[in-house]
Amino acid sequence: MECAASDANDLSSIHLHKRQQTKDETRSAMLDLDFLDCPICIEPFTVPIFQCDNGHLACASCCPKLSNKCPTCTLPVGHIRSRAMESVLESIFIPCPNAKLGCTTNVSYGKQSIHEKECSFSLLCSCPLQDCNYTSSYSNMYRHFISDHQNKYMLFCCDTFANVRMNISDKILIRVEYEVSLVFAVQCFKEPCGVYVTVSCIAPSFQEVGKFSYHLSYTVDGHTMTYESPKVKKVLKVSYQIPEESFMLIPHSLLRGEILDMKLCIKKLRQE
Template identity: 30%
Template sequence: MAPGGSACKEVESYPAVADYAIATTKPESNSMTTKSSFGFVGKHGIQSNNGVYELLECPVCKNLMYPPIHQCPNGHTLCLNCKNRVHNCCPSCQYDLGNIRCLALERFAESLELPCKYHSLGCHEILPYYSKLKHEQHCRFRPYNCPYAGSDCSITGDIPTLIAHLKDDHKVDMHDGCTFNHRYVKLNPHEVENATWMLTVFKCFGKQFCLHFEAFQMGMAPVYMAFLRFMGDDSEAKKFSYCLEVGANGRKLTWQGIPRSIRDSHRKVRDSQDGLVIQRNLALYFSGGDRQELKLRVTGRIWKEA
């Protein structure tokens, strides 16, 4: 028995759910890291081997460890979250963990520099160990989430990957050009579903834009909304503007704005009402007839700011 330790019952392994207390972000998934491709680089340019990676990997959640790094009396290390999850019992030797910090490993990690985990997607940054997570949270090469809002789609990737995915898997209409003229028809306008009616992708100025049109409940009132999202980062989205117009019977409703990046979730953009919002009574008035069927024609244009 190790000094100061006592045996405890065997515990199960847990999934990767540890948080990094210093960076206040969730640690990266190691599935993006290729051990055979990268070693760790010291501040003096010394390339280390793959064994260093294993030293810094928590044996329970398999994520890289950040302070405080804990160890048992026998020297086995693990991250803080997993220490709590295994009920203070070492998953390697089953001894009580106590509150021993592995300061040597924490200091060693501080001397290392690592490549961004999005290196394969184009990022060539080499970062200090304790700055890596913060960089990756905002890295412009990180994958985008699928912009389709009609399902709980978990696909991520770069823009070309998402374009192919939208076309092949979601059967989204693809158009070239910077103007659009869409007619939306709904047989029962009193039936409001919290789902996308239509998503159309437009290609212009060498970029892609997602035009959303949908019905949802805003408080007690059903509304219809059209808005544009840019398939790229916010810094690029701000270089463009767009306008939308809907109307009939000598009246029209217009909207002009800047497309939101798909970095912002569909729900976030919709709930912010950052687009053309049409109340149901007005939408039915635009539809004409006996108000028993919704017929809206939405026109618009995208342009690049000088």
């Protein structure tokens, strides 16, 4: 009886080991996505996928290069769709290549490059402060200022006027919008004709970022200058060149020292 029980335990142990081994092999196979690449050009398959009568696969790009002849068996290839492989391909999703940067999108295998061109995390923004070399996605730039530049920005809320006081020699003032988590730069450029003032948003020109306009006013000795821009320009890196568009020019006759006291309202526009 003891021998029978021992044999039963051994068989059970072997069975569990085989089941675990099978699970590990299955898991390994699931993680190995090389089979989703064209065996000819080694690029990820995209729909449509073709096969010869023997089931050898080729992508749509390779078929004409092969004169529609299978390199493995020489049978015609490029006319019969591999529907089964296309179904497998369309059922597999993988994390965006920019997942480490914060993108949470899962993309269909073979369409990574298409998504990457549109992914807001692909385009890195540079910190607008001249003494900082930090680069990141636009969404991380907000957190960067909150954690690393506590005394070098002013918080504000869109659609409300706020006082903006800046020294012309500083050239840049950072405004951080806490509801949409975006960083805006107010810049001034002193030139012989006066001082140029412009506003930009540190972000790529993607729809998800949103659209903004701004209203800027400057008052001195009872005289008020106003400027309204229909859009806030989005930039990955601020430029220290004189702006060619979207700026207010304050003539020297209206300057009183090196300080500019202005009112600024950045408005969030409705998406069309």
